Amino acid sequence: MFEAEIDAGLLKECVEAIVAVVDEGKVRISDEDLNLRAVDPSNVAMVTFQLQRDAFDVYRFSNGDGAELEMGIDFPKLGGILGIGGREQVRLSVDDNVQKLNVQMGSLTYTVNLLDPSSLRKEPKVPELEFPVQVVIDTEEFRRTIRAAEKIGEHILFGVEGDEFYMEVEGEMDKLRLGMRKEQLIHLTPGTLHSLFTLDYISAMSKGMGHVDHITLNLGKNYPLQIEFEIADGKGKVSYLLAPRVE
Amino acid sequence: MFEAEIDAGLLKECVEAIVAVVDEGKVRISDEDLNLRAVDPSNVAMVTFQLQRDAFDVYRFSNGDGAELEMGIDFPKLGGILGIGGREQVRLSVDDNVQKLNVQMGSLTYTVNLLDPSSLRKEPKVPELEFPVQVVIDTEEFRRTIRAAEKIGEHILFGVEGDEFYMEVEGEMDKLRLGMRKEQLIHLTPGTLHSLFTLDYISAMSKGMGHVDHITLNLGKNYPLQIEFEIADGKGKVSYLLAPRVE
Amino acid sequence: MFEAEIDAGLLKECVEAIVAVVDEGKVRISDEDLNLRAVDPSNVAMVTFQLQRDAFDVYRFSNGDGAELEMGIDFPKLGGILGIGGREQVRLSVDDNVQKLNVQMGSLTYTVNLLDPSSLRKEPKVPELEFPVQVVIDTEEFRRTIRAAEKIGEHILFGVEGDEFYMEVEGEMDKLRLGMRKEQLIHLTPGTLHSLFTLDYISAMSKGMGHVDHITLNLGKNYPLQIEFEIADGKGKVSYLLAPRVE
Numbered sequence: 067m068f069e070a071e072i073d074a075g076l077l078k079e080c081v082e083a084i085v086a087v088v089d090e091g092k093v094r095i096s097d098e099d100l101n102l103r104a105v106d107p108s109n110v111a112m113v114t115f116q117l118q119r120d121a122f123d124v125y126r127f128s129n130g131d132g133a134e135l136e137m138g139i140d141f142p143k144l145g146g147i148l149g150i151g152g153r154e155q156v157r158l159s160v161d162d163n164v165q166k167l168n169v170q171m172g173s174l175t176y177t178v179n180l181l182d183p184s185s186l187r188k189e190p191k192v193p194e195l196e197f198p199v200q201v202v203i204d205t206e207e208f209r210r211t212i213r214a215a216e217k218i219g220e221h222i223l224f225g226v227e228g229d230e231f232y233m234e235v236e237g238e239m240d241k242l243r244l245g246m247r248k249e250q251l252i253h254l255t256p257g258t259l260h261s262l263f264t265l266d267y268i269s270a271m272s273k274g275m276g277h278v279d280h281i282t283l284n285l286g287k288n289y290p291l292q293i294e295f296e297i298a299d300g301k302g303k304v305s306y307l308l309a310p311r312v313e
Numbered sequence: 314m315f316e317a318e319i320d321a322g323l324l325k326e327c328v329e330a331i332v333a334v335v336d337e338g339k340v341r342i343s344d345e346d347l348n349l350r351a352v353d354p355s356n357v358a359m360v361t362f363q364l365q366r367d368a369f370d371v372y373r374f375s376n377g378d379g380a381e382l383e384m385g386i387d388f389p390k391l392g393g394i395l396g397i398g399g400r401e402q403v404r405l406s407v408d409d410n411v412q413k414l415n416v417q418m419g420s421l422t423y424t425v426n427l428l429d430p431s432s433l434r435k436e437p438k439v440p441e442l443e444f445p446v447q448v449v450i451d452t453e454e455f456r457r458t459i460r461a462a463e464k465i466g467e468h469i470l471f472g473v474e475g476d477e478f479y480m481e482v483e484g485e486m487d488k489l490r491l492g493m494r495k496e497q498l499i500h501l502t503p504g505t506l507h508s509l510f511t512l513d514y515i516s517a518m519s520k521g522m523g524h525v526d527h528i529t530l531n532l533g534k535n536y537p538l539q540i541e542f543e544i545a546d547g548k549g550k551v552s553y554l555l556a557p558r559v560e
Numbered sequence: 561m562f563e564a565e566i567d568a569g570l571l572k573e574c575v576e577a578i579v580a581v582v583d584e585g586k587v588r589i590s591d592e593d594l595n596l597r598a599v600d601p602s603n604v605a606m607v608t609f610q611l612q613r614d615a616f617d618v619y620r621f622s623n624g625d626g627a628e629l630e631m632g633i634d635f636p637k638l639g640g641i642l643g644i645g646g647r648e649q650v651r652l653s654v655d656d657n658v659q660k661l662n663v664q665m666g667s668l669t670y671t672v673n674l675l676d677p678s679s680l681r682k683e684p685k686v687p688e689l690e691f692p693v694q695v696v697i698d699t700e701e702f703r704r705t706i707r708a709a710e711k712i713g714e715h716i717l718f719g720v721e722g723d724e725f726y727m728e729v730e731g732e733m734d735k736l737r738l739g740m741r742k743e744q745l746i747h748l749t750p751g752t753l754h755s756l757f758t759l760d761y762i763s764a765m766s767k768g769m770g771h772v773d774h775i776t777l778n779l780g781k782n783y784p785l786q787i788e789f790e791i792a793d794g795k796g797k798v799s800y801l802l803a804p805r806v807e
């Protein structure tokens with residue numbers, strides 16, 4: 067049995083963070099948190115999501131055998147419903163055989179059949195990665211660069227050159243470059259490396275960041291990109307992982 | 314001869330209330346009011362509209378034989394013109410042979426050929442109906458439920474169960490339900506009944522309610538739905554009637 | 561060598577004023593100003609644009625032989641980039657062989673290959689015209705009339721009849737007319753004349769007027785229309801010229 071209450075706007079941000087990578091996924095409910103790990107259909111991007119129980123106003127979980135519950139969720143559908151009616155409290159409950167999710171907002175009750183977890187793509191293993199460089203950047207600065215990049219090309223280069231972090235996208239006739247020195251960033255590990263990524267994935271991820279103040283980019287040389295940020299005043303965590311393109 | 318002046322925003326609300334059901338219709342002008350009765354092309358929905366002469370700032374009507382004037386109007390066209398330029402005063406005038414409508418807003422004059430009333434669908438008879446249950450509900454609560462319902466399915470159930478009024482829509486995988494007890498409503502006749510309706514019609518009607526504060530739903534058992542509301546500070550009245558679906 | 565700094569919003573208004581007529585064009589840079597003259601692909605509309613050096617916060621120009629520089633620009637592309645990130649300062653620079661334009665906004669640098677001026681349509685000669693009538697009108701009044709006109713028809717009549725300036729558009733069933741007397745206008749030369757124009761061109765021009773307070777219309781009898789307005793607090797000037805239609 068799972069019952070919880072949470073701010074509807076906060077839950078909507080969680081759903082949007084996940085939808086940036088996958089439409090369906092298996093949310094695990096434990097005594098400590100809700101969490102999810104899912105990979106996109108093309109196997110290029112991964113999302114890891116965790117929301118601690120103290121991000122909820124009410125959180126009741128009990129499972130006879132102490133095991134986690136698994137809910138298979140259609141996230142765009144859930145997000146669409148949460149978008150109705152502005153911020154207010156939302157009450158979630160799941161029946162014992164985990165077949166239906168109940169979402170209650172004021173006088174409105176939304177009941178959705180959960181997806182059979184065994185029908186969903188297998189949860190990915192999180193690969194062991196070491197990132198030589200870490201960049202902490204203002205989310206809005208990041209997002210507006212990505213928006214501008216969308217007008218230019220399809221691939222984007224993320225790199226560090228000495229004390230500067232840069233993002234660069236080339237079109238046929240033009241080029242856009244954001245270059246930020248260490249002192250314009252919240253944090254930067256100096257270095258010399260870069261990796262190329264498909265812009266579409268990063269665009270989607272940049273829309274999953276909601277009102278987050280800053281994000282952390284973990285980078286290597288022709289290596290995956292990891293983007294991490296906190297939600298719910300630090301009571302939740304989202305991590306995206308994106309495979310690099312060969313230049 | 315008919316000449317009148319009225320707030321452009323108010324006239325636009327009237328047009329939107331009518332457009333929710335029909336695109337064309339015959340407006341009757343009498344000494345007391347403007348009024349219209351029209352049925353949609355599929356014969357499923359009806360609108361009855363009345364705007365009293367004291368909703369106008371100027372209202373001059375004279376017809377030799379004391380009879381009403383009939384204007385055949387293309388409402389989306391008229392509404393589109395009223396939408397230009399924000400709220401201001403609008404001056405209407407109709408020539409004696411009722412062939413042209415003149416709409417004047419500031420320095421702008423719009424002249425439109427009226428439709429030949431004999432070319433329009435006949436005005437429906439308003440059937441004699443008795444509604445055992447009446448529900449008065451906040452318009453915004455109603456409208457947001459309809460908006461949410463559009464994401465789920467195509468038919469909506471309106472019902473009363475004891476002291477509760479409910480609206481319910483089912484999709485293939487999910488279900489949405491608004492349930493409101495007597496004390497959450499402005500008025501409720503307790504009872505036990507429900508009727509099913511095509512959501513599209515109700516969606517359109519919910520967009521015709523403008524800034525109206527509350528609406529009245531009149532219900533029966535597998536019976537038509539009547540939605541009533543006042544406009545122009547009580548100087549006008551709109552009533553929608555919608556045939557039920559067989560379950 | 562050309563280097564300049566200017567408010568991004570102001571530069572965007574300039575680009576929009578030009579885009580109302582042409583997508584590509586040759587901007588000439590001189591010691592005194594930036595200027596352009598270009599004709600649309602169908603040879604029906606012309607734009608003349610000038611922005612004085614004192615509209616810029618920084619303006620450095622030097623060319624060995626004292627001649628002007630010519631930049632071939634793709635305006636929609638440049639406008640799209642300036643739209644990112646709201647109003648702020650923008651820094652332009654052009655390399656010596658005029659092959660690339662550099663646009664710097666904060667940490668963002670956009671580099672675009674300039675178009676080869678010899679590949680662009682030839683700059684038109686500005687014909688010698690004499691306009692018997694001049695009308696100075698509030699831009700918003702003009703623009704909202706054009707917006708309303710778009711709902712009615714495809715051609716628009718601009719005329720003066722004694723002390724009244726009018727704009728008139730006819731549809732199959734309806735007609736829209738703006739009539740303004742001398743005292744409702746900022747200026748009017750009385751007269752008796754009119755000309756007919758294709759509405760599409762005027763719609764585009766009305767979108768190129770940005771926040772401009774008032775515009776000047778120069779008119780003749782079955783004669784081109786000239787629309788003039790100032791930008792950048794009078795430090796810049798835009799002039800549109802549009803050929804009339806035969807009635």
